[in-house]
Each structure stands twice: as structure tokens, then as C-alpha cells.
Amino acid sequence: MLKDYLPWIIAGLVVLALVIGGLVLTRVVPEVAATRRRRPRPPRDHFRTGEDDVPAPLKRAGVVINPTKLADLPTARERITAACLANGWAEPVFYETTVEDPGHGQAAQAVRDGVDIVCTLGGDGTVRNVAGALVGTETALGILPAGTGNLLARNLDLPVALEAAVGVALTGRNRRIDVGELVIGAAPMDDAPDESGDPETHYFLVMSGVGMDAQIMAGTNENLKAKVGWPAYMLSGVKHLVSPEFRISVKVDDELEFRRRARMVVIGNCGRLLGGLVLMPNARVDDGQLDTVIASPRGVVGWVPVATRVATRQRKGHPTLDHKACKEIRVRTDRPVPVQIDGDVIGEASEVSATVRPGCLTVRVSQ
Structure with a gap:
């Protein structure tokens, strides 16, 4: 008779086992999941390698x-x-x-x-x-x-x-500025003897020039300059107000070459001078061009209108002070004259050619 009920007994035991197992799972699985959720996250440094701990080198x-x-x-x-x-x-x-x-x-x-x-x-x-x-x-x-x-x-x-x-x-911030490139030395006007030697190439950031301005630089007393500063240049300038004239031939970009007499020619990348004076009001260090001033006053009195226009920052208005804006300029003289580059007198020459190199120098300026 037990044989007749044995299949039913086995089936009941299986069902009972499944019920008990289900009850256990409903309690254990949430607890395991909760335990996993409560596990603390490893610190950020746990995943880092030793290389990340090396500080970046300081700038120099x-x-x-x-x-x-x-x-x-x-x-x-x-x-x-x-x-x-x-x-x-x-x-x-x-x-x-x-x-x-x-x-x-x-x-x-x-x-x-x-x-x-x-x-x-x-x-x-x-x-x-x-x-x-x-x-x-x-x-x-x-x-x-x-x-x-x-x-x-x-x-x-x-x-x-x-x-x-x-x-x-x-x-500070970086600012790209122009640089002037000056080539010195070539054949002078009217087939005069060439005493300037082989061509030399120099850079200038402020101004270069031939004639009186170079004479002023060369004639400034170094001891006086060390004691009083830039006014020493003014004293030298007074001494050279009656510097000799010379004939020049000027070629600006693609314009026709012209001739005249002059006492100085200044080619600038920027226009501010000492003492608050501005020789070239429109000159900018990043405008992609050079500014040139040709001064040809007659005698000491002739400097009065020139000085007035410099003091009032007028760009035009008097025949003895010409302004030219260009990318390239060539100046030839009838004889070798002194040449200065950013205040340094580098000798004499009878031809200089200047070309602008736009934005080729990075300078750190105020924010």
C-alpha cells in the first residue's frame, strides 16, 4: 500500500523543498545586494600609479x-x-x-x-x-x-x-609684434666710391636711422647719460642741430624713387620717443608696416616747425618733415653717413634698405 502513495510523497517533498528554498532566497538575496551597495568606494588614490604622484616641474x-x-x-x-x-x-x-x-x-x-x-x-x-x-x-x-x-x-x-x-x-600675456630688418651696405648714388663694405643684416624693434639722429647717439656723453639719463640725448641733439645736409634717393614700396636733401631719415617700428614725444603718431608695433620720417630743415630756425609738429603729434603739414608708411624702403645717400639701430651706432653707410617682418616676435606684455 505504501508503494501506491510513494510517488505522491516524493512530489510533496519536492514542492516543500522548493517553497523553503524560495523563502530563503527572498531573504538572502536582498541582504547580499544591500551588503554590496554598502561596500565603501575605494579612495581615488587607490587606482593611481606611482608616476601620477610626481609633481610637474616648475617653469624656469x-x-x-x-x-x-x-x-x-x-x-x-x-x-x-x-x-x-x-x-x-x-x-x-x-x-x-x-x-x-x-x-x-x-x-x-x-x-x-x-x-x-x-x-x-x-x-x-x-x-x-x-x-x-x-x-x-x-x-x-x-x-x-x-x-x-x-x-x-x-x-x-x-x-x-x-x-x-x-x-x-x-x-603676462603673449603679444606678437613686428620686427624691422635692415640691410646696410650697397652702391651709393652717382657712382661714388662704395665705402660701406659688404651688406650686413640687422634687426630693429624701435627705430633705425641715418644722419643726424645717429650723430646724436654717437655724440651723447656716456658719463652724463649715467648721471642724468635721457636728457643727455637732448644736449647732444642741440649740438647737432646744424649737422651737414646730404642728398638722398628714396624708394618706398612700388612707388617711384624720389630725391631731395635731408639731415636725417628715421625708419620706425614704433613712434614714441623719450620725454613723452611722439615722432610717428600712427606707428604701431603690430600693424605690419614701417613708418619713416624724413627731416630736411634749413638751419636752426628750420627746426622750429619740425619740433612743433613732433610736440603736437601732427603727421603731416610741413614740407621739411615727410612721413611715409610702407612695408619696404630703400635710402641711398651721396656719401657715407652714420647709421644707428635702436640707439646703437654701427658705423657709416651710403645705402640702407628696411623691410618689415610682421608678427615674427612674441613679447610678454601686461594683461
Whole structure:
């Protein structure tokens, strides 16, 4: 008789087992899921490798110093170093100019050393030589004014105080500016003997010129300049008001060549001078062109209207002061005359040709 009920007994046991199993699962599974949900998330650093823990290297500046412009070089180095550290940069690398190399080689070495910016501590001549190594590169130029004129810094509205200038160089914004390229030396007018030698190529950031302005630079007393600053140039300018005239032949872009007598020709990348004077009111460092002034006054009295137009920033209005805006200009003279580039007299020549190189230099300026 038990055999007759055995299948039903087995079936009942199976059903009972399934019911009990279902009850257990309904309690255990939610608890397991809750336990999984409550498991704490590993900290973020748990997934990091050792390489991520290495801090990024600090930026470093290279500073090209003209030691002749500083009375206390060690103190200047200390102030620059302190300013770099205060702005979160590493200690700077210093390079000193020499008579043989006034800045170009030092700037090139700084770039090879991997600095993040190349700064100059000196005058416009130091800036020009350092910039020559940076033209066409992405390395920015920082300007720490320490000269007499500091004309590029003034035209870019940069601070003159050392700590403030360092701050701008390290934290300011990049600005692309034009550079003038000057070729010196070629055949003079009227088949006169060529005494200028082989052609030389130079860069200028502020102004270059032939004639009286170069004579003023050459005639400025260095001792007086060190004592009184830029007014020393004015004294030299008074002495050269009656400098000799010379005949010039000028070719501007694709215009016809013209001739006249002149006392000076100034080719500028920017127009602001010392003492708040503006020689070229429309000149801009990033307008893609050069501005030229041709001055041809007669005697001392002839300088009065010229000076008036410079003081009032008029661009036109008098036949003895011509303004030309161009991308390229060539000036030939009837004899060799002095030539200056950003305040440095580099000799005499009877022909100069200037061409603008738009936006080829990066300079760090104020925000």
C-alpha cells in the first residue's frame, strides 16, 4: 500500500523543498545586494600609479644681463630670483653679455637649455640682440628695463620697476609684434666710391636711422647719460642741430624713387620717443608696416616747425618733415653717413634698405 502513495510523497517533498528554498532566497538575496551597495568606494588614490604622484616641474626663466647697465649686479640677481620664486617659478638661469657677444649667443643658449621664457636686463640694444635669436620662434621675450631710453618697453607700456617687470614677464600675456630688418651696405648714388663694405643684416624693434639722429647717439656723453639719463640725448641733439645736409634717393614700396636733401631719415617700428614725444603718431608695433620720417630743415630756425609738429603729434603739414608708411624702403645717400639701430651706432653707410617682418616676435606684455 505504501508503494501506491510513494510517488505522491516524493512530489510533496519536492514542492516543500522548493517553497523553503524560495523563502530563503527572498531573504538572502536582498541582504547580499544591500551588503554590496554598502561596500565603501575605494579612495581615488587607490587606482593611481606611482608616476601620477610626481609633481610637474616648475617653469624656469633665462635672464640675459648686460652687466654694464647695473651698479649692483648681485642685488639685481637676488631681486629677480626672489620675484621668480614669489610667482611660483623656479630659480632663473642667468647669462651675461660680453663685448664680443651682446646678447644673441646667450639667448640662443637659453633656448637650448630649455627655459620657458628669455628675459633681458639691459637697454634697447640688449633687447635687440636677444630678440634676434628669438625671431621666428615660439619662445617669448620678457623685458626687464635697465637702460637709459627703454623705448620698446615704453612703447609697449611695460613697467620699469624691476619686480613689476618680472611679474609681467612671468604672468603676462603673449603679444606678437613686428620686427624691422635692415640691410646696410650697397652702391651709393652717382657712382661714388662704395665705402660701406659688404651688406650686413640687422634687426630693429624701435627705430633705425641715418644722419643726424645717429650723430646724436654717437655724440651723447656716456658719463652724463649715467648721471642724468635721457636728457643727455637732448644736449647732444642741440649740438647737432646744424649737422651737414646730404642728398638722398628714396624708394618706398612700388612707388617711384624720389630725391631731395635731408639731415636725417628715421625708419620706425614704433613712434614714441623719450620725454613723452611722439615722432610717428600712427606707428604701431603690430600693424605690419614701417613708418619713416624724413627731416630736411634749413638751419636752426628750420627746426622750429619740425619740433612743433613732433610736440603736437601732427603727421603731416610741413614740407621739411615727410612721413611715409610702407612695408619696404630703400635710402641711398651721396656719401657715407652714420647709421644707428635702436640707439646703437654701427658705423657709416651710403645705402640702407628696411623691410618689415610682421608678427615674427612674441613679447610678454601686461594683461
